[in-house]
Amino acid sequence: MNTVTAPPRGVVVSDLRIDYGRRTAVHDLNLAVEPGEIFGLLGPNGAGKTSIFRVLATLQEPVYGEVSLGGYDARREPESVRALLAYMPDLAPLPHDLRAEEYLRFFAQCHGLYGKACASRVEECLAAVELTDRRRDWCRQLSLGMRQRLVLARSLLHRPGVLILDEPASGMDAAARASLRHALKRQAAMGTTIILSSHILSEIQELCTSIGLLHNGRLVDSGPMREVLQRQSRRPRRLRLRTSGKSQPLLDWLAAHTASTSARPAQIVDGEVECDFAGNESAQAELFAKIGAAGLGVYAMRELAVSVEDVVLGLHETPPPLPS
Amino acid sequence: MNEPLWKLWRNPILRRFATARLRWTSLLAWSVVLQALAAFFWLTIFFVYRRQQGFSAADSAVRAWSSILIMQGVLWLMKGTFSVATGIAREGVEGLTEAQILTPLSSWHKTVGYLLGLPILETVLVLSLLPWTAASVLFGHIPAAIVIRIHLLLVTAALLHHALGLVAGTVIRQKIVAGTVSQVIVILLHGVVPFFASLGLGPLGHLGVGSGISFELRPLLQNSSWRGVDPAMIYAFSHIRFFRWEFTLTGYQWSVMTIMLGVLLTILWRRWQRSTAHLFSKAMAVGFFAWILVLSLGEIVPLLQDPKFLQSRHLSGNAGVLQMAGASQPVIALLWAGGFGIVGLLTAMLLSSSIAPTLDQHWRALRGAARSARARVPWADDARSAVPWSIALAGVLVAGWYYLVRQLFDTPLVRVIVTPLPAMPYLLGAAIVVPLLVWTILLEWRGARFASMAAFVVWVLPLMVAIVSIISGVDPVGWPRWFFGASGLTLPFFALFESFGGLGKAFADSGKSHQVWMVSIISYSVLAVVFYICLRRAQKPEAGVRVATLPVGTGLPQDGAAVAQPEGL
Numbered sequence: 001m002n003t004v005t006a007p008p009r010g011v012v013v014s015d016l017r018i019d020y021g022r023r024t025a026v027h028d029l030n031l032a033v034e035p036g037e038i039f040g041l042l043g044p045n046g047a048g049k050t051s052i053f054r055v056l057a058t059l060q061e062p063v064y065g066e067v068s069l070g071g072y073d074a075r076r077e078p079e080s081v082r083a084l085l086a087y088m089p090d091l092a093p094l095p096h097d098l099r100a101e102e103y104l105r106f107f108a109q110c111h112g113l114y115g116k117a118c119a120s121r122v123e124e125c126l127a128a129v130e131l132t133d134r135r136r137d138w139c140r141q142l143s144l145g146m147r148q149r150l151v152l153a154r155s156l157l158h159r160p161g162v163l164i165l166d167e168p169a170s171g172m173d174a175a176a177r178a179s180l181r182h183a184l185k186r187q188a189a190m191g192t193t194i195i196l197s198s199h200i201l202s203e204i205q206e207l208c209t210s211i212g213l214l215h216n217g218r219l220v221d222s223g224p225m226r227e228v229l230q231r232q233s234r235r236p237r238r239l240r241l242r243t244s245g246k247s248q249p250l251l252d253w254l255a256a257h258t259a260s261t262s263a264r265p266a267q268i269v270d271g272e273v274e275c276d277f278a279g280n281e282s283a284q285a286e287l288f289a290k291i292g293a294a295g296l297g298v299y300a301m302r303e304l305a306v307s308v309e310d311v312v313l314g315l316h317e318t319p320p321p322l323p324s
Numbered sequence: 325m326n327e328p329l330w331k332l333w334r335n336p337i338l339r340r341f342a343t344a345r346l347r348w349t350s351l352l353a354w355s356v357v358l359q360a361l362a363a364f365f366w367l368t369i370f371f372v373y374r375r376q377q378g379f380s381a382a383d384s385a386v387r388a389w390s391s392i393l394i395m396q397g398v399l400w401l402m403k404g405t406f407s408v409a410t411g412i413a414r415e416g417v418e419g420l421t422e423a424q425i426l427t428p429l430s431s432w433h434k435t436v437g438y439l440l441g442l443p444i445l446e447t448v449l450v451l452s453l454l455p456w457t458a459a460s461v462l463f464g465h466i467p468a469a470i471v472i473r474i475h476l477l478l479v480t481a482a483l484l485h486h487a488l489g490l491v492a493g494t495v496i497r498q499k500i501v502a503g504t505v506s507q508v509i510v511i512l513l514h515g516v517v518p519f520f521a522s523l524g525l526g527p528l529g530h531l532g533v534g535s536g537i538s539f540e541l542r543p544l545l546q547n548s549s550w551r552g553v554d555p556a557m558i559y560a561f562s563h564i565r566f567f568r569w570e571f572t573l574t575g576y577q578w579s580v581m582t583i584m585l586g587v588l589l590t591i592l593w594r595r596w597q598r599s600t601a602h603l604f605s606k607a608m609a610v611g612f613f614a615w616i617l618v619l620s621l622g623e624i625v626p627l628l629q630d631p632k633f634l635q636s637r638h639l640s641g642n643a644g645v646l647q648m649a650g651a652s653q654p655v656i657a658l659l660w661a662g663g664f665g666i667v668g669l670l671t672a673m674l675l676s677s678s679i680a681p682t683l684d685q686h687w688r689a690l691r692g693a694a695r696s697a698r699a700r701v702p703w704a705d706d707a708r709s710a711v712p713w714s715i716a717l718a719g720v721l722v723a724g725w726y727y728l729v730r731q732l733f734d735t736p737l738v739r740v741i742v743t744p745l746p747a748m749p750y751l752l753g754a755a756i757v758v759p760l761l762v763w764t765i766l767l768e769w770r771g772a773r774f775a776s777m778a779a780f781v782v783w784v785l786p787l788m789v790a791i792v793s794i795i796s797g798v799d800p801v802g803w804p805r806w807f808f809g810a811s812g813l814t815l816p817f818f819a820l821f822e823s824f825g826g827l828g829k830a831f832a833d834s835g836k837s838h839q840v841w842m843v844s845i846i847s848y849s850v851l852a853v854v855f856y857i858c859l860r861r862a863q864k865p866e867a868g869v870r871v872a873t874l875p876v877g878t879g880l881p882q883d884g885a886a887v888a889q890p891e892g893l
Binding site (some may be wrong): 015017019020021022057059061062063064065067079081082084085087089093094095096098099103106107109110111112114154279 | 326327334336338339340343344345353414415417418419421422423424425426427428429430497596599634684691692695696
């Protein structure tokens, strides 16, 4: 089998630039994704996600920049990189003249699997995407979601060290998406580096360990999910306070003490008071103590998480970054 | 990592097409129809000659075999090439070509896999006709050597045609158009190109398989028109004179086809290595052009020794027209040589189109080079300008053309009538270099679509106007000559007229021809210089600078309405 064991270096992109004519699609991108990480590349349409994926997959040449996958240089050692990676494009088309099983067998053979090894691996991958009972169906007869799953199965055939998925959940129903999540988490647990993009942001939030935000071809921010969301949140941290009594007195108290507590009351939602809080953790403890001392009956306080959706929608409102 | 290339049965692409195209139902349907047709044709022809004409069983079997060969040719060369061209175009549309790039199969495995895999149904069908061949060999007492030679030619021609189909499908990427183009190429190779062999297209005529097979078959036909023919004539028709050497037609044809197949496979390999690669590398284009020229000249020059050449069947088309106009033999020679120059110029233009980079490619390479340790783009890189290489192409053509013209005007009949001027090499050189440079520079500067349109409007349209006006009765020496002169394509003709001091007064008065030549060559030279200056300015990396307007309200200084955003360097 042609599987190449990935040296523990994941994916490293440095100084990457991609042009289309006079337009620069990606500006000097630097990125590092560790093995076993599930990295989500987020950004509005036209941000340059697919271009980056195509360069990572050795399908497109950048103007300049270094791309290393599993320790192999994509430009100098494309064959080694190709043996290591799997790329699933957005809405990947399938051949009209093959059955699902034959399609997988063909690609397994391209990766050097023949005979029983080929048959058993095809079985495993069909089972992983829950298409075993559709193995004899013509590719052209499969639904959109099934097609995506079949292409995912193809991507998993050679146990890739790096998996690049462009909108993998397109056309999938809820059950299929759950199955996709499990499959990807299993792959990541085996040390596979996974880079994906999706417009289903809840999927990203649930699946990814780290994200990168792309806007107009520039990487605005990247890192562990929570840190990026925190940094990119366009509003202060939002706290929600639950009282044993009525909420209105608490709202009024917060309004009167905004300057001293750094907490600005926002609204009452479901009987709880929401406020924007600009302080740090010790200030937060102090706020809780002050409210307690005021006798307002607050017995619980929690922080509302910033969602990926908030951040990505924020990108739409952000003016394009300036040239560095 | 990959299985050895020769283990074809382990090639996944070949196996994939064997699975997809050799399904029992379709194979059975095809076989029934094909065997019925083969039986009908073979038996009909056999009995027509045996019973109706009274030929021997052996002769009838040989004639019946020719029907099987025609069926095999149609299946393999036409249907097979169509399947290959449409199949690879479809693979591109279905995204499988890209998926295939990502597999660790070597580029040679992919090339061979598609070459043999896409026409696998046709190959199996051709093989299924072999029992009829065996029957013909048995009844016709056909020597094994002839059977082997014919099949060697057929197999090589099939591979060559399929490789052509692959290139067509790879470049065109639209299934129906690719299929149509592949069929047009097959028809051209077998039906049209052989008639233009005398204009330098002789080598292309050998890419068709008909002549070789028919010459192999004819000696077998005891009752054919070849019976009783002088063996020396048979020898002359079955051999190719190449400069001072002689080769058997079959061997020569096989060699030409094999080299051409090698060229096409290299093109396909380059495309698998890099999907954006030009069809030819720069050096490969020049080498290929030189090979074509050597083949053409090698076949044409021995024909010039024949004193009747300019009246012979080789030039029957030209001569027929010219004799009607009362042209003398030197004029026919001059126009023929000019035609060779024009065909060479068009071929060189085609090749320069295949190696000329777009401005975008050029900028990208410059920006990439500026970031790397390299100061310049490598000299033979696809993104490097094709202008110096088009000069090399022109140099090869001028050398070949000049050699041909010298040979032609050294022939006994013409030499006594005309003597070329000493400046002839320079005049011929200018007639090729200038239009080729104008074309290449325009192509790089404004792109293929603009250059093609400009070439049609400026080079082809005036010719059409001039031809219509002459046919309608206008004196060719009058204003139509300026229309002829306006076209860069006619420069080779005018250069030849000029070289021989205005030869051919039947068509153009020497002084007036000189005026047209001078105005035309000077204009095009000036145009080439102006275009080159524009190209150099457009090629500068700063030409790829985009002006980006700062959005209002970014909180950043708005010193100007716009900032120049350098793209690289």
